[in-house]
Amino acid sequence: MDTAADKAVIAACSIICVLFAAFCAMPLWVALVSSFTNENTLIREGYRLFVKDFDLTSYKLVFTGSSDVMNAYIVTIVTTFFGMALTVLLTASLAYPLSVESVKYRSKISFFIYATMLFNGGLVPNYLLISRFLHLRDNILVLIIPAALNAYNVFLMRNYFATIPPSLAESARIDGATDITIFAKIILPLAKPILATIALFASMGYWNEWYRVLLYIDNRKLFTLQFLIMRLQQQVDFLTSNLNASARAALGNLTIPTIGIRLATAMISIGPIVLLYPILQRYFISGIMVGSVKG
Amino acid sequence: MAGQKRGGFAKEISRNKYLYLMMLPGILFFLLFNYLPMAGLYFAFVKYHPLAPAFGLGSQFVGLKNFEYFFASKDWLKITANTLFLNTVFITSGIVVQLGLAVCLNEMTMKMAKKISQTFMFLPNFISWTVVSVMSIALFSTDEGIINHVLVLFGMTPINFYQNASVWPTLLAILRIWKGAGFGSVIYLASIAGIDAEIYEAATIDGASRLARIFRITIPMLKTTTAMLLIMNIGSIFYGDFGMIYALINDNPMLRSTTDVIDTYVYRALRMYNDIGMSSAVGLFQSVIGFITVVLANRVINKLDKESALF
Numbered sequence: 001m002d003t004a005a006d007k008a009v010i011a012a013c014s015i016i017c018v019l020f021a022a023f024c025a026m027p028l029w030v031a032l033v034s035s036f037t038n039e040n041t042l043i044r045e046g047y048r049l050f051v052k053d054f055d056l057t058s059y060k061l062v063f064t065g066s067s068d069v070m071n072a073y074i075v076t077i078v079t080t081f082f083g084m085a086l087t088v089l090l091t092a093s094l095a096y097p098l099s100v101e102s103v104k105y106r107s108k109i110s111f112f113i114y115a116t117m118l119f120n121g122g123l124v125p126n127y128l129l130i131s132r133f134l135h136l137r138d139n140i141l142v143l144i145i146p147a148a149l150n151a152y153n154v155f156l157m158r159n160y161f162a163t164i165p166p167s168l169a170e171s172a173r174i175d176g177a178t179d180i181t182i183f184a185k186i187i188l189p190l191a192k193p194i195l196a197t198i199a200l201f202a203s204m205g206y207w208n209e210w211y212r213v214l215l216y217i218d219n220r221k222l223f224t225l226q227f228l229i230m231r232l233q234q235q236v237d238f239l240t241s242n243l244n245a246s247a248r249a250a251l252g253n254l255t256i257p258t259i260g261i262r263l264a265t266a267m268i269s270i271g272p273i274v275l276l277y278p279i280l281q282r283y284f285i286s287g288i289m290v291g292s293v294k295g
Numbered sequence: 296m297a298g299q300k301r302g303g304f305a306k307e308i309s310r311n312k313y314l315y316l317m318m319l320p321g322i323l324f325f326l327l328f329n330y331l332p333m334a335g336l337y338f339a340f341v342k343y344h345p346l347a348p349a350f351g352l353g354s355q356f357v358g359l360k361n362f363e364y365f366f367a368s369k370d371w372l373k374i375t376a377n378t379l380f381l382n383t384v385f386i387t388s389g390i391v392v393q394l395g396l397a398v399c400l401n402e403m404t405m406k407m408a409k410k411i412s413q414t415f416m417f418l419p420n421f422i423s424w425t426v427v428s429v430m431s432i433a434l435f436s437t438d439e440g441i442i443n444h445v446l447v448l449f450g451m452t453p454i455n456f457y458q459n460a461s462v463w464p465t466l467l468a469i470l471r472i473w474k475g476a477g478f479g480s481v482i483y484l485a486s487i488a489g490i491d492a493e494i495y496e497a498a499t500i501d502g503a504s505r506l507a508r509i510f511r512i513t514i515p516m517l518k519t520t521t522a523m524l525l526i527m528n529i530g531s532i533f534y535g536d537f538g539m540i541y542a543l544i545n546d547n548p549m550l551r552s553t554t555d556v557i558d559t560y561v562y563r564a565l566r567m568y569n570d571i572g573m574s575s576a577v578g579l580f581q582s583v584i585g586f587i588t589v590v591l592a593n594r595v596i597n598k599l600d601k602e603s604a605l606f
Contacts, residue, residue, distance in 0.1 A: 006504055010402055010404055014399075014405060014408060017408075017409070018408065021414075021477075023473065024416050024477060025415045027431070027433070027473070028419075030434070043439060047433040093320065094320075094322070104307045104311075116330075118589065119333060119586070120329065120332065123561060124565065124571055124574045124575045125338065125575070129335070132350050133350060179314050179317070204421045210542075211537075211538060229425045229429060230428075233425070233428055262429050263433075270422055273418075273422065285481060
């Protein structure tokens with residue numbers, strides 16, 4: 001039974017966790033509140049914890065003022081969807097054979113993959129590979145393919161596959177099933193938590209992509225949402241210099257809310273994450289736990 | 296392979312042909328995107344010319360000249376020191392907070408509160424540094440920022456965050472903890488879940504308090520995980536977090552004295568001066584020195600505690 005001292009320990013631990021959770025939520029909350037606040041009020045009174053002078057101008061401008069945001073949204077959705085599908089497919093089909101004991105070269109191949117975690121050519125050779133060898137500059141594929149496979153995900157998945165009893169595959173093989181059938185019909189359905197985990201990791205990576213845009217994309221039509229936010233941070237007039245006539249007329253002689261536009265863009269970019277993440281959360285915790293404990 | 300029959304390779308491939316076929320795309324991917332660029336390390340030894348054969352690899356060989364440029368500049372010591380210092384702060388603060396959070400989460404008895412706290416703790420991990428930079432302006436900006444509001448409220452002088460280089464190592468460490476520590480605690484939670492329940496039962500029967508169980512069982516049992524995380528992090532100690540620094544401070548020259556790291560320096564050399572030779576040389580320097588640190592760290596840990604070593 002817990003003594004008074006034990007109860008104090010539980011209480012202290014709980015308070016620490018709740019405070020840390022609040023610390024995590026606070027900046028998001030402030031940004032959300034500010035994005036709905038009138039720009040002049042925001043500048044005059046500063047950022048606050050609650051909405052004062054509710055105002056949707058920034059959101060209206062973001063959605064209707066220029067085609068950039070909608071464009072970036074589409075690019076981001078397309079790259080996230082195809083990138084996630086490609087990542088799961090490539091990772092799973094590489095990871096499964098590595099978990100099968102009868103595959104003789106699996107430890108050699110594992111090392112071949114592991115070595116990529118220790119060594120890499122660095123920025124310059126990769127840059128030249130993409131731009132001069134593969135000619136993928138200003139091509140949407142550069143935002144999908146190069147990020148599709150990494151050693152960490154492969155090992156996470158291999159470790160999960162290794163927990164599935166090999167006798168299942170064995171008995172199917174006796175019944176005449178090929179390895180591909182076994183993989184598709186038996187292994188994959190049993191590996192939902194790890195597939196969800198990798199899908200989540202991959203989606204988040206693709207959704208938040210801006211680095212490759214910075215390096216390889218000049219065409220404004222292929223910018224991702226995060227890159228757009230980056231541009232807005234550095235170049236206040238990036239969107240507003242392109243505002244269409246109707247948006248200008250609607251604004252009248254009001255000043256363009258530059259801070260508001262940044263905040264609103266940031267908020268709509270994390271919207272889908274905040275909505276989807278609690279649903280996927282229960283899968284990925286178990287996925288990571290099983291995958292990482294076995295090391 | 297000694298003692299292996301001829302045709303062993305072909306036999307093995309044909310026996311498991313579907314499995315090898317499944318692996319083929321992934322193996323080709325690693326060859327193309329990870330191994331092929333390693334050939335590009337040779338750029339560190341040439342005076343790059345874009346029209347030279349083999350994508351510039353055929354440029355004139357200059358030996359260690361590119362390294363000389365880098366090590367002769369007075370910048371290299373500063374950016375290497377910044378990289379090491381920032382990463383040391385990030386690694387230690389990160390590990391301490393992750394471990395602490397995992398232990399606290401593990402002691403929480405209210406299921407609902409635990410779940411909600413965890414949800415909020417993990418969420419920042421999925422938010423990109425660009426969005427963090429939008430939010431950090433709301434927090435840190437001089438006139439409108441919340442932190443300065445609070446400082447003024449308590450009669451203190453506001454801090455000019457974006458012009459004061461000395462506060463950034465702390466700010467970056469806090470932002471990193473905000474973003475990653477909650478999620479990082481999952482690894483520790485997984486290790487705690489793996490601790491044999493009988494140990495706790497035995498300790499409870501012997502009258503150990505919760506606090507004693509935390510400090511005598513849980514934390515000591517996390518030694519291996521901590522060592523593993525340390526080795527893995529130390530391997531990248533010479534790599535600056537370009538994404539974070541570029542997004543948060545962009546290229547603010549006023550903050551460069553504490554935040555300019557090897558990676559931001561290389562990026563500048565590449566984008567502004569198109570200096571392919573030196574950028575490659577620095578990249579090679581990072582890889583080699585990073586590899587040496589991993590091996591050394593592993594050896595030290597091997598000496599201290601054999602079980603905790605990574606290899």
